[in-house]
Amino acid sequence: MEKDPQNKGTMHEMDGVKPPKSTDASSINRIKLSRNKLPGTGEFIQGILEGNRAFLSRAITLIESTNVKHQEQAAEIVTACLPHANNSVRIGITGVPGVGKSTFIEAFGKHLTGLGKKVAVLAIDPSSSIGKGSILGDKTRMEALVKDENAFIRPSPSGDSLGGVAQKTREAIVLCEAAGFDTIIIETIGVGQSETAVHSMVDFFLLLKLAGAGDELQGIKRGIIEMADAIVINKADGDNIRAAKLAKAEFARALHLYPIKESTWQPKVTTCSALFGESVADVWHIIEEYLSLTKGSSYFEQKRRAQNKYWLLKTINQQLKDQFYSHPRVKKELEKQLELIEKDKVTPFEAAKVLLALSIK
DSSP: OEEOTTOSSOEEOOTTOOOOGGGSHHHHHHHHHHHSOOOOHHHHHHHHHTTOHHHHHHHHHHHHOOOHHHHHHHHHHHHHHGGGOSOSEEEEEEOOTTSOHHHHHHHHHHHHHHTTOOEEEEEEEOBOTTTOSBSSOHHHHOHHHHTOTTEEEEEEEOTTSGGGSOTTHHHHHHHHHHTTOSEEEEEOOSSTTHHHHHHTTOSEEEEEEOTTSSHHHHHHHHTHHHHOSEEEEOOOOGGGHHHHHHHHHHHHHHHTTSOOOTTOOOOEEEEOBTTTTBSHHHHHHHHHHHHHHHHHTTHHHHHHHHHHHHHHHHHHHHHHHHHHHHOHHHHHHHHHHHHHHHTTSSOHHHHHHHHHHHHHO
8 A cells, every 4th residue: 555646644555456355345335324424315215125234224223213303214214115014024032041042043044044035133132221222232142144145133222111122123124124134033132021022023923941940930920931932942952952852841731721822823842952053944944834824814914913003002102101201391290299299298199190181281
């Protein structure tokens, strides 16, 4: 490399020296996109429909933004992408921390891309209570999958709404589908009520379990098994194979105690070793069997329509709550009512009536 002839302190390529691979066309486009001003709505839509990951990633950032202008632009982008969406299989994956979700998703994702699938992973990371950002970082935990040209991984902070699930995951699914991804995997943080929220936005709900970890009873207690379309006993390798087989039998018996699902699907139980990539293909075969049954009976579409209604009501509730607490007069009166409650001059119920009446006015 040598100095610019105009002596501006910049560098240019020497004759006969090829630039490194990191400066190929796609990388340059990503750099431009990150440094330049925010692209127009039309540019976003075109880029997403062309499968440009830089535009897709930037659009999801817009969706997650709390900036009003960003939200308005994001809404326009999502609406334009809707006609190109709803053409994927949406799979929710959950399990307690330590069950091997990231390892499984990487092995499962690589299997799917090997079949010619385009896989998008929307991983819900725990949020820091201080910085509000993601604590984990799935791109570092799925090193092989993140390098796969047919895979897209997007970790998002869980935030504090909808049971820890990123509030805008539904919109992110639409954008990924419009960008050409035919398999969407949503990973939950595996704590709190995030499983319920994810269950309401996916076609197939997969529960990962460990053998001999006291996890069997916990799963039954929390009612997650009732939501599961399949249970996979992970880490079925080495000395743990026998315990995994026993756990498989126990869960299979437990599943038969639950009422038959509306879809008439009988949830399956299997074992696998994500670390060694063993029996991961069996999980996809189970999902294919489920899709064949539900699409053949029209249940697949009925479930998606029901989910849309569910999220309509959830969104209305969330927006009403946000508007209520952001109302200037409510903010002021809330402080006053809290003081009165502390002094036992008014009950919480009467204070609530006052505040609600004020918000309506």
